[in-house]
Amino acid sequence: MLTELGARYVILGHSERRQNHGETDAVIRQKVKAATAAGLIPIVCIGEHLAERNEGRAASVLAGQIEGSLTRGFRGIVAYEPVWAIGSGITPSHEELQRKLSLIRALLPMRLMTDDIRVPVLYGGSVTSVQTPSLLSIDGLDGVLVGSASLEAQSFLDIIRAATEVPSSSPS
Numbered sequence: 001m002l003t004e005l006g007a008r009y010v011i012l013g014h015s016e017r018r019q020n021h022g023e024t025d026a027v028i029r030q031k032v033k034a035a036t037a038a039g040l041i042p043i044v045c046i047g048e049h050l051a052e053r054n055e056g057r058a059a060s061v062l063a064g065q066i067e068g069s070l071t072r073g074f075r076g077i078v079a080y081e082p083v084w085a086i087g088s089g090i091t092p093s094h095e096e097l098q099r100k101l102s103l104i105r106a107l108l109p110m111r112l113m114t115d116d117i118r119v120p121v122l123y124g125g126s127v128t129s130v131q132t133p134s135l136l137s138i139d140g141l142d143g144v145l146v147g148s149a150s151l152e153a154q155s156f157l158d159i160i161r162a163a164t165e166v167p168s169s170s171p172s
């Protein structure tokens with residue numbers, strides 16, 4: 001149905017779906033399979049809650065989500081969306097984001113069991129045009145997943161403009 005409407009991508013495992021609709025990693029993995037079979041590119045969201053971050057459990061949460069929700073030959077996109085950054089106006093510091101991205105980049109080939117597939121990784125959570133250039137300068141980050149700032153045409157255009165002005169970095 002989605003492909004008939006011209007959709008090319010589908011967002012799976014958003015924290016709201018995980019939290020409010022009982023979407024477990026196993027359910028998300030099934031949806032990844034179904035989306036791929038239907039010709040859609042899955043964008044799988046992962047991210048820790050604030051308490052998990054503050055208790056030093058972010059790494060194990062992310063590892064569990066990657067292991068549980070991605071398929072072995074996963075061909076799609078991963079979006080790192082810390083739950084505490086979504087709609088809060090708070091974004092992680094560069095250092096923290098860089099650390100989390102390095103972790104995600106290290107975990108992905110273990111799950112996919114190959115180094116040959118480079119999975120694009122996005123960041124989502126309170127993205128505005130103001131942080132977009134600096135976010136996109138972070139090594140290993142391929143783009144941003146925009147929520148509320150996409151609801152207003154001008155702010156979304158500002159993000160697109162800011163993104164297109166960032167010099168592209170070589171893949172890590």
Ligand SMILES: O=C(CO)COP(=O)(O)O
Pocket residue numbers: 014081085086087088124125126127145146147148149
């Ligand atoms: O959940 C998000 C995108 O999927 C992020 O939303 P915000 O950009 O409003 O924080």
